[in-house]
Amino acid sequence: MQPFTVFGMWKNFNFQLVQETHFSQVLLFLKETFYKDEPIKGIMGNMTKDRVTDLDNRILPRLKDGKTFMAVDQESGKIAGVMIIAACPKDKDWNLPPALSPMTSKVTPFLVELEGSVDMYNRYGVDTYADIFILSVSQDFTGHGLGTELLRRAISWISEMGYQVVQAAFTNPASRRIGEKFGFVEVSRRYLVDAKDDKGNKTMPNADKDQ
Numbered sequence: 468m469q470p471f472t473v474f475g476m477w478k479n480f481n482f483q484l485v486q487e488t489h490f491s492q493v494l495l496f497l498k499e500t501f502y503k504d505e506p507i508k509g510i511m512g513n514m515t516k517d518r519v520t521d522l523d524n525r526i527l528p529r530l531k532d533g534k535t536f537m538a539v540d541q542e543s544g545k546i547a548g549v550m551i552i553a554a555c556p557k558d559k560d561w562n563l564p565p566a567l568s569p570m571t572s573k574v575t576p577f578l579v580e581l582e583g584s585v586d587m588y589n590r591y592g593v594d595t596y597a598d599i600f601i602l603s604v605s606q607d608f609t610g611h612g613l614g615t616e617l618l619r620r621a622i623s624w625i626s627e628m629g630y631q632v633v634q635a636a637f638t639n640p641a642s643r644r645i646g647e648k649f650g651f652v653e654v655s656r657r658y659l660v661d662a663k664d665d666k667g668n669k670t671m672p673n674a675d676k677d678q
């Protein structure tokens with residue numbers, strides 16, 4: 468399928484489908500951006516080698532799903548932003564390897580609870596939906612509409628691929644604002660300060676109360 472509404476130029480950015488040859492470049496981009504500036508990762512801090520491997524392992528199967536695209540800055544040739552989209556059919560199992568970092572085990576129960584808090588299949592009467600798994604813009608390029616453009620193109624493409632439902636977990640005020648602009652409806656909300664590990668201990672007690 469040619470995602471013609473996704474590819475091509477916008478401002479100084481070339482939007483391209485992420486192919487297998489780009490995977491290591493994209494993971495490196497996320498390590499330098501998303502693994503530091505997404506709020507949960509920022510609060511948990513201490514991004515060890517094991518934690519990076521755990522995150523890479525979670526992301527790689529989604530990249531292999533073939534729906535991720537990136538915006539490349541034409542001037543520097545660097546990746547400026549990445550949009551990871553993955554199909555979520557009912558029986559989907561990402562077959563993740565066991566976590567290496569204790570921090571991953573602390574955060575995972577919160578994410579699992581959040582992801583399971585809405586039954587998308589029954590709520591919307593579908594067997595599959597598209598998940599916007601990661602929206603990341605490099606701090607060198609934020610504040611100029613690139614995040615909005617990535618989501619705009621993502622929604623066009625998701626619709627073009629025939630999905631009737633799209634889900635996103637917006638963990639950042641700016642990404643929530645972008646979601647609002649495209650009419651996302653809030654169906655579930657969790658606060659980071661309430662996140663607990665599987666022993667019931669709070670994992671992000673220092674998070675701001677509105678995060």
Ligand SMILES: CC(C)(COP(=O)(O)OP(=O)(O)OC[C@H]1O[C@@H](n2cnc3c(N)ncnc32)[C@H](O)[C@@H]1OP(=O)(O)O)[C@@H](O)C(=O)NCCC(=O)NCCS
Pocket residue numbers: 501504505506602603604605608609610611612613614615616636637638639640641642644645
């Ligand atoms: C969130 C992110 C993708 C935004 O990228 P961006 O290119 O700066 O986004 P845009 O310039 O298109 O737009 C941001 C919008 O959020 C608004 N915004 C920015 N900071 C905000 C804040 N603290 N609170 C509320 N809105 C904010 C902007 O005003 C703009 O809205 P507008 O068009 O109505 O003025 C980028 O900051 C990022 O990658 N953050 C770290 C990773 C992350 O948290 N990703 C989202 C996880 S779901």
